[in-house]
Amino acid sequence: MITVLESLNRALKQALFDDPQALLIGEDILDPYGGAFKVTQGISTLFPDRVLTSPISEAGIVGIASGMAMRGLHPIVEIMFGDFIPLIADQLINHLAKFRWMYNDQVRVPLVIRTPMGGYRGYGPTHSQTLEKIFLGIPGIKVVAVNSFSDPGKLLYDAILSEEDPILFIEHKLLYPLSLFDESVNRDFDRTLLPGNPSYPTYRLTLLGAPDPQLTFIAYGYMAELASQTMLKLAYEEEIFCELIVPTQLAPFEITPLMDFIRQTKHLMTIEEGTRTMGWGAEILSQIMERTNNSAIRATRIAAKDHPIPASPALENDTLPGLRDIITAVHAILNHS
Amino acid sequence: MSKTQKAIFAGTVLLIYPTDYNFPNEIQASMDNQTLYHKLFLIRCFEETVLDNFPKGVFPGTTHTYIGQEANAVGVLSHISPDDIVFSNHRGHGHFLAYGGDPHLLFAELMGKASGVCGGRGGSQHLHWKNFYSNGIQGGIVPIATGMALAEKRKGSGAIGIAFLGDGTLGEGVIYEAFNLASKWKAPILYVLENNRIAQTTPIDMSLAGSITARFSAFEIPYCELDTSDVLVISPTAKKWMDYVRDTESPAALILHTYRFAPHSKGDDTRPADYLAQIRAQFDPIQIHGARLNPDERMTIENMVRDQIQNAFMDALNDPLPKVATT
Numbered sequence: 001m002i003t004v005l006e007s008l009n010r011a012l013k014q015a016l017f018d019d020p021q022a023l024l025i026g027e028d029i030l031d032p033y034g035g036a037f038k039v040t041q042g043i044s045t046l047f048p049d050r051v052l053t054s055p056i057s058e059a060g061i062v063g064i065a066s067g068m069a070m071r072g073l074h075p076i077v078e079i080m081f082g083d084f085i086p087l088i089a090d091q092l093i094n095h096l097a098k099f100r101w102m103y104n105d106q107v108r109v110p111l112v113i114r115t116p117m118g119g120y121r122g123y124g125p126t127h128s129q130t131l132e133k134i135f136l137g138i139p140g141i142k143v144v145a146v147n148s149f150s151d152p153g154k155l156l157y158d159a160i161l162s163e164e165d166p167i168l169f170i171e172h173k174l175l176y177p178l179s180l181f182d183e184s185v186n187r188d189f190d191r192t193l194l195p196g197n198p199s200y201p202t203y204r205l206t207l208l209g210a211p212d213p214q215l216t217f218i219a220y221g222y223m224a225e226l227a228s229q230t231m232l233k234l235a236y237e238e239e240i241f242c243e244l245i246v247p248t249q250l251a252p253f254e255i256t257p258l259m260d261f262i263r264q265t266k267h268l269m270t271i272e273e274g275t276r277t278m279g280w281g282a283e284i285l286s287q288i289m290e291r292t293n294n295s296a297i298r299a300t301r302i303a304a305k306d307h308p309i310p311a312s313p314a315l316e317n318d319t320l321p322g323l324r325d326i327i328t329a330v331h332a333i334l335n336h337s
Numbered sequence: 338m339s340k341t342q343k344a345i346f347a348g349t350v351l352l353i354y355p356t357d358y359n360f361p362n363e364i365q366a367s368m369d370n371q372t373l374y375h376k377l378f379l380i381r382c383f384e385e386t387v388l389d390n391f392p393k394g395v396f397p398g399t400t401h402t403y404i405g406q407e408a409n410a411v412g413v414l415s416h417i418s419p420d421d422i423v424f425s426n427h428r429g430h431g432h433f434l435a436y437g438g439d440p441h442l443l444f445a446e447l448m449g450k451a452s453g454v455c456g457g458r459g460g461s462q463h464l465h466w467k468n469f470y471s472n473g474i475q476g477g478i479v480p481i482a483t484g485m486a487l488a489e490k491r492k493g494s495g496a497i498g499i500a501f502l503g504d505g506t507l508g509e510g511v512i513y514e515a516f517n518l519a520s521k522w523k524a525p526i527l528y529v530l531e532n533n534r535i536a537q538t539t540p541i542d543m544s545l546a547g548s549i550t551a552r553f554s555a556f557e558i559p560y561c562e563l564d565t566s567d568v569l570v571i572s573p574t575a576k577k578w579m580d581y582v583r584d585t586e587s588p589a590a591l592i593l594h595t596y597r598f599a600p601h602s603k604g605d606d607t608r609p610a611d612y613l614a615q616i617r618a619q620f621d622p623i624q625i626h627g628a629r630l631n632p633d634e635r636m637t638i639e640n641m642v643r644d645q646i647q648n649a650f651m652d653a654l655n656d657p658l659p660k661v662a663t664t
Contacts, residue, residue: 057518060514064518066481069484072488103455104454
């Protein structure tokens with residue numbers, strides 16, 4: 001069994017081995033340090049010419065990498081903390097996301113920007129955030145998030161080797177030490193792949209041997225982990241059975257494969273770690289509402305409270321979604337029916 | 338800069354040059370006077386046609402013309418190799434035309450026609466053709482052009498990058514990230530800084546602290562500074578510095594002090610009319626270079642260019658608009 005971190009690390013090594021145009025750019029990514037979260041550990045030793053450690057210049061390196069991508073290289077940029085992506089917003093929004101389209105399809109920008117995101121570690125207001133929502137819905141940027149139920153390494157490898165367009169690749173910090181979902185040892189979940197692009201899989205998890213689910217969770221990244229723990233707890237302690245849909249591609253988002261499940265359970269909950277207002281969950285619920293004339297569907301959102309993330313663990317836990325929040329919301333939505 | 342010296346030539350050329358690099362003494366302009374004049378006048382005529390026709394509603398949106406600065410684009414881009422990369426900015430028509438871009442396709446792009454260089458998607462500020470690119474955001478193109486130059490170096494193509502930026506863009510922080518990285522990673526790129534002394538309506542005295550050259554020397558990027566509208570001064574100097582960038586595979590800067598005669602955009606010039614008349618009388622690159630031609634051949638070139646631009650304009654006007662997908 002390997003962890004999410006090992007999976008990503010192996011994928012980077014394999015990508016640089018298989019693709020001579022691939023190169024890594026980021027802050028503090030050289031060995032022996034190997035990056036703030038060690039995703040790039042060992043790579044500069046294997047490929048010393050293709051790992052560029054950079055000054056603290058997030059916008060600069062993303063700009064340089066997109067220039068390289070437009071001229072035939074396949075750069076992978078690491079932004080040390082996801083909290084720093086506002087620094088690259090102009091490059092993303094006004095430059096690399098637009099080039100292919102505004103130059104009338106005459107260029108490609110095959111660039112992967114990886115970044116660790118998320119809280120629950122007491123890092124405080126500027127090193128704990130979930131900011132990908134800023135870039136959801138920006139035409140030309142594909143936003144992808146890893147989880148432990150889909151192979152994170154394959155996701156990253158395919159993004160580097162097969163994509164022609166820029167990708168913002170989100171890795172939740174709490175996922176790094178977790179083991180990948182392994183069907184041969186798993187005794188809790190039945191996992192099925194939903195229709196769609198297999199490079200960016202969406203999985204549906206149901207409890208093995210359980211009756212039909214009463215409620216559908218939709219969650220990505222570490223929130224999928226939290227949702228899966230909640231599913232087990234609800235099933236064992238209260239005999240409430242839920243299903244969990246876990247997308248890896250957040251934007252552009254294809255809602256169609258999810259609709260049959262939602263029509264079945266008629267109860268829906270999105271779970272996200274970003275702030276609640278104008279968030280990912282709001283968009284998912286809107287798309288579902290546009291496709292259903294059925295007012296019997298009940299839906300709710302779980303998300304972070306709309307204020308900065310405090311450093312104190314007690315305050316942070318109150319701000320970010322927790323297992324108790326989800327259970328309380330499940331009770332509320334089911335009891336209203 | 339330990340390995341550089343500062344020299345002043347003839348009151349027009351200031352430069353800091355690396356002492357371990359032997360610049361050739363004499364470089365000629367790469368084109369004959371007639372060809373250079375043709376290019377200068379082509380840009381002028383194009384831009385005047387744009388300004389004349391804007392009030393008629395021919396062009397949507399906005400535009401930024403290059404009138405007064407023509408010798409910069411022509412002087413620099415008369416030396417490029419086909420593989421060299423040019424990254425331009427919001428004031429990019431002159432760069433595009435000096436690069437060899439087709440006036441018909443540029444007019445069409447400005448008019449939002451399907452035949453435009455980007456099918457009408459880009460408009461005035463967002464052009465791409467061959468190895469020419471432009472974008473309308475100040476500063477952001479500078480790291481991108483630097484990355485392109487680094488990619489060409491890695492690929493061993495021998496191509497260099499040329500990025501045009503203006504004095505107003507010196508206020509954008511990301512360019513200093515790019516200069517630092519270009520110097521550290523030795524990007525083969527020539528930064529051409531066109532200082533037209535005003536950013537939209539704000540004169541450089543009100544916006545720029547310190548000196549322009551110190552912004553390059555701080556990063557150990559050698560530079561050359563010219564204060565002239567004469568294409569015959571700019572052209573050989575640009576050639577010299579492009580050769581330097583190509584030979585050393587490292588960055589350099591060409592600072593061109595220049596004048597913009599026309600408004601930032603259209604009708605938004607706040608400068609006094611007598612000042613504009615004075616700079617136009619004194620520093621017009623068309624007049625300076627045109628005086629070298631005999632009147633007959635000058636008139637022949639001008640008539641030829643006027644016909645060319647008029648035909649290009651009419652062709653673009655008659656081109657169809659892009660098809661809109663129906664759902």
